[in-house]
Amino acid sequence: MQRGRLEVIAGTMFGGKSTELIRRVNRYEVTGKSSQLFKPIIDNRYSKEHVSSHDGLIKKVIAVQDYVDLAQRYNPNIPVLAVDEPQFLDGTIVDLCEEHAQRGGVAIVSLLLKDFKDRYFQFKDGKYDASEFLRRADDIVFLKAICTAQESNGAQISGIIQRFDSASEEKQICGQEATRVQRFIDGKVASSESPLVLVGQKEAYAPRCRQHYVFY
Ligand SMILES: [Zn+2]
Structure with missing residues (x-):
């Protein structure tokens, strides 16, 4: 009998979570374990049939509107269940992943753990927050990004960073x-x-270390 497990790839934005998810799915496929990869449709950043990672790896994905949609398409007989960005679904996704592992399957999620307020992501139905995945995991990896705050003569310059801006050679x-x-x-x-949905304003996100993260 195959031993099941729940693997959680947790982390911040720009930490490479999707890349790691795809890497693991590929490794299981090499050992003969087929997979189903789900991703909630949250915006049109990426093609709806693929998960893209920032370094260009892509993988065929089943795009789902919500948890109910995922549950209907989910096939319990496929050994590897992978979910990208499960924090945008209902909390029941945690239960489904656990049931999959209990039956001997492998469940892997790439999870955005906290929002921009530095609080655990709340699932859509309010059932759990993202930390519930950590509690139930057999394996957790926490992926970090690189702080892109600019420093000039030791002082922080606020604003969004243009990482490859040649005019900012003096700044690091x-x-x-x-x-x-x-x-x-x-x-x-x-x-x-600030409201989560903005009309007519430009929003952006940037990775920050403890020293450069501003509570506001
Ligand atoms: Zn920093």
């Missing part, structure tokens, strides 16, 4: 490991009261 980015993500609206740090 922080380069520390980033465990948080800062949200910017129209180039300024967004307050925790």
Whole structure:
């Protein structure tokens, strides 16, 4: 009898979670374990049939509208169940992944653990927050990004970083490991009261270390 497990790839934005998810799915496929890879449709950043990682790896994916959609398409007989960005679904996704592992399957999720307010992501139905995956996991890896805050003569320059801006040769980015993500609206740090959906304003996110993350 095959031993099941729940693997959690947790981390911050820009930490390479999708890349790691695809890497693991590929490794299981090499050993003869077929997979089904789901991803909630949240925006049109990527093709709806593929999960793309920032380094260009792509993998065929089943794009789902919500948890119910996923549950209907889920095939319990396929050994590897992989879910990219499960924090955008209902909390029941945690239960489904656990059931899959209990039956001897491998469940792998790439999970955005915290929002820009540095709080655990709440699932859509409010059933759990993202930490529930950590509690139930057999294996957890936490992936960090690189803090891109600019420093000039030791002082931080606020705003969004143009990493390859040739005009900023004098300035250096922080380069520390980033465990948080800062949200910017129209180039300024967004307050925790700022609405999640913006109309007519430009928003951006950037990875930040402890020293450069601003609570606002
Ligand atoms: Zn930093």
